[in-house]
Amino acid sequence: MFERERTRHRFTARPATVTTVTDVGDYVRVTLSGDTFADFASTGPTDHMRVYFPNPVTGELVAPVADGDDGITRPAAQTFGRDFTPLNVRDTGTTRSVDIDILRHADAGPAAQWGARVAVGDELVVVGPRGSASAPQDAERALLVVDGTALPAASRFVELLPESTDIDVLVYGDVTEDAARAYLGDARRYTVTEAQLELTDEARDLAPDAGTFVFAAGEASALLPLRRYLRRELGLGPAQAAVSGYWRTGVVAWDHHAPIDPFDPED
Structure with a gap:
């Protein structure tokens, strides 16, 4: 339906050092860099990289290591990835830097716990992205349905979609309209709606049509009825409606590659 250029990147494990820590609304923005970041690349709004954090109890950092020019060796011991x-991949002086935004939230896991006390000079390991899929350049409209964990991806869509694409952002969970606008900034025009009803009802009111690309991501259980609406009622395939569960309530380290609908897993 919509064209998304796909690019493969060198897949490796990169030791990373924290160079800057900034508060950005409900997030801690951590800037990472390192000696192996010169060819780090991320050109798509749905890119993801695996960040390995120290053990929250012992403080030991256990992570994959680079295996040759393209590949990694995973450790036998427990990891916290x-x-x-x-975000914001850029060259700074003689090195390349990238940001991650860590959401502050209750029941903090290893990432949020680390983010609450992060300091310049702290070390992590980054793996990926393995590849990128570009923002669709031929969509007349984009509907982005996101909670706090997926708002960073929405910001990349806002950045990478053409100026000709009308963008509607539907936020749910604990994200307010004001917080989303503050996070996304005012670099271009878009609308933000704060979900008050079921996501399916809200999306129906926003009327996705044949010219609309839909990106929905966040808590998997909340997205399940929306995915069924997009797939079964509207008949939108994965090329037009990309739905991804970034986390699931009650599940530790949910794999966002896992299908959110066990009765219709294909994406």
């Missing part, structure tokens, strides 16, 4: 959207 979480997926993040790469």
